[in-house]
Amino acid sequence: MSHRLHATRVIARRRIQELLLSPGFYVAAALGLLLGYLLVSGFARSVDSSGFDFRLHPLFDLLGRSLQGAFGGTVVQKLFAEGPFQLVLYVAFLPVLLFLAASSVYRFGLERKVGAVELLSYGPADGTSYFLAFLIKDLLATLLYLAALTGFLAVTAALHNLVLGPTFFYCLALLPFASAAIYAWGIFSSTLTDNSASALAVFLALMVFFLLVFLGSFTIASGYVAGLSTVLAWIVRWFSPLYYWDQALRAAEVSGWPLYALNLVLQLVLGAAVLAASHFILRARGVRP
Amino acid sequence: MIQTTGLTKRYGRFTAVDGVNLSIPAGQIYGFLGPNGAGKTSTIMMLLGILRPTSGSIRLFGEEYHSGRLDLRKRIGVVPEKQPLGMWGWMTAEEYLGLFAELFRVPEAGRRIDHLLEKVGLSGVRRKRMAEFSHGMMQKLSIIRALLPDPDILFLDEPISGLDPFGVKQTRDLILEENREGRTIFISSHILSEVEKICHRVAIIYRGRLLAEDQMGSLLGGLSKDREIHVDLEGVPEDLTRAVRSLPFVLQADAAGNTLKVKVPKSGDYRKELSAFLIGRGLVPLAIQEKSLSLEEAFVTITQENIGLFTGIGGRS
Numbered sequence: 194m195s196h197r198l199h200a201t202r203v204i205a206r207r208r209i210q211e212l213l214l215s216p217g218f219y220v221a222a223a224l225g226l227l228l229g230y231l232l233v234s235g236f237a238r239s240v241d242s243s244g245f246d247f248r249l250h251p252l253f254d255l256l257g258r259s260l261q262g263a264f265g266g267t268v269v270q271k272l273f274a275e276g277p278f279q280l281v282l283y284v285a286f287l288p289v290l291l292f293l294a295a296s297s298v299y300r301f302g303l304e305r306k307v308g309a310v311e312l313l314s315y316g317p318a319d320g321t322s323y324f325l326a327f328l329i330k331d332l333l334a335t336l337l338y339l340a341a342l343t344g345f346l347a348v349t350a351a352l353h354n355l356v357l358g359p360t361f362f363y364c365l366a367l368l369p370f371a372s373a374a375i376y377a378w379g380i381f382s383s384t385l386t387d388n389s390a391s392a393l394a395v396f397l398a399l400m401v402f403f404l405l406v407f408l409g410s411f412t413i414a415s416g417y418v419a420g421l422s423t424v425l426a427w428i429v430r431w432f433s434p435l436y437y438w439d440q441a442l443r444a445a446e447v448s449g450w451p452l453y454a455l456n457l458v459l460q461l462v463l464g465a466a467v468l469a470a471s472h473f474i475l476r477a478r479g480v481r482p
Numbered sequence: 483m484i485q486t487t488g489l490t491k492r493y494g495r496f497t498a499v500d501g502v503n504l505s506i507p508a509g510q511i512y513g514f515l516g517p518n519g520a521g522k523t524s525t526i527m528m529l530l531g532i533l534r535p536t537s538g539s540i541r542l543f544g545e546e547y548h549s550g551r552l553d554l555r556k557r558i559g560v561v562p563e564k565q566p567l568g569m570w571g572w573m574t575a576e577e578y579l580g581l582f583a584e585l586f587r588v589p590e591a592g593r594r595i596d597h598l599l600e601k602v603g604l605s606g607v608r609r610k611r612m613a614e615f616s617h618g619m620m621q622k623l624s625i626i627r628a629l630l631p632d633p634d635i636l637f638l639d640e641p642i643s644g645l646d647p648f649g650v651k652q653t654r655d656l657i658l659e660e661n662r663e664g665r666t667i668f669i670s671s672h673i674l675s676e677v678e679k680i681c682h683r684v685a686i687i688y689r690g691r692l693l694a695e696d697q698m699g700s701l702l703g704g705l706s707k708d709r710e711i712h713v714d715l716e717g718v719p720e721d722l723t724r725a726v727r728s729l730p731f732v733l734q735a736d737a738a739g740n741t742l743k744v745k746v747p748k749s750g751d752y753r754k755e756l757s758a759f760l761i762g763r764g765l766v767p768l769a770i771q772e773k774s775l776s777l778e779e780a781f782v783t784i785t786q787e788n789i790g791l792f793t794g795i796g797g798r799s
Contacts, residue, residue, distance in 0.1 A: 195552075196552035196553055196555075196556075197552060199585075199587065200552075200585055203581070203584045203585050204585075207581060308562070308564060309570070311532060311562070312562065312565075313585075314530075314531075314532055315530060315532075315555070315558070315560035315562070315628075316555065316556075316582060316585045316586055316631075317552045317553070317555050317556045317585060317586060317587075318552070318585060319549070319552060476534070476549070477534075479527075479532060479533055479534075480532060481527065481532060481533070
């Protein structure tokens, strides 16, 4: 095993140990599960003899109207066509995704500033093995949480006489890939800046930017904004995990499995490209604060 | 063991290290001296593979060295000046050393950690959290961490900075012991008196340029224009200094308390003649010794003589 891989493995194991021993991950997971449960039970109460009607439950009424206003009725219909679980999956996953990504970005900046990354670099490790360890930790935590979330939602579905549905599983399979690309962008932000606060700001700004460009492609925007969004989206989409995520879902809807698989691979390629860029930036800038 | 050729580091227009050629032989204690901003840290960071040189090359253990040579880093132990606790404070000394032993793939790590903790007297606090450690304890722990993989060379950056006299002595003894066991030691320090006590060879860097590099004795001897002999007496009579000055080999003579300070030409050893002269005048020399140039004096002399190189006014070229 190469020195870099060995160092990555050792540091990642310590990172996972730290993650499991600290409360942050559990708080984010509990929040995600609670939100998921509230949505599932709310959905169950929004169903009457004519089927699902989001106006029957205040939480879904609010959500449904907002989503309808933003993306149009068709998107909302598709979102709830197989029950609430596609939305629940995203909502319940978001706190953990944000926690893992933000905590890694913050930690990277902090440890670089205090010289801990430099100290590790004196041994047979380097900045690259250090940030790869973060990625491995975040991906393993993501898989762990997604497994727990799937189990939790399966039980909740059974309690409410609902089923998870095939779309849930397409979306579930997409999340680790999209997360990997998002975590890679987090690492990239950390290598660009010298402190944790600015790294976090760059990362959040990037994510908001990708989200805005993505949202701009829906009916929410019109006129000049729509035109600008279209041009921006065309340029930015290749760098956005949301683009490949959307493309994969569209492919799954029409059973275009090769295209679905291709978009999963493209998420990985995007993540790898961003990590490679991070590697070269860190090599050029050095690990010293 | 380490050789650099034309090592240069530029940050934009600023040249931090300018064509430095170092030669660090195996088995020696090598002192790397320079004032703040002289380019010491940049040079060390390049030697450690943390910074990439703008130009020049580094040969380590006979092999070309660059930042990607993680295999060679295992043969280098580093004790930085500051110990970053932000990440490690929650760990015990044992856990901390365990992490690095695993990173370095130290065989029989447990035994090695026990041995090193015992060696520096930290066995009793092995299960204590590092956040509770004093500066001196952290320094010792840092040295142990650096020694874990049994490196061929140990880099110490300001190893005694901030330590109490007891800590200074313990660290000095540890450095000397490691050197006796065959390890090459590279010390960067501002505390020149300490460097003078333990280093075999020194290099002086100033404004990015290497001004001197030599064995300690040769460097100090080479800089002295004259020899200074100090004679301790029970008392210095009033007319003694004038009488001593009249001796043909004496350049200058002064008294400081009960000590007679005599400058003689560098070409000869005049202690016998001086002693005979004093005895002839009925005085008993209690101690007679040659006072050599201190490293601090040498450092000041070398840097001042070379100021002209940087300002273009005066100085040795």
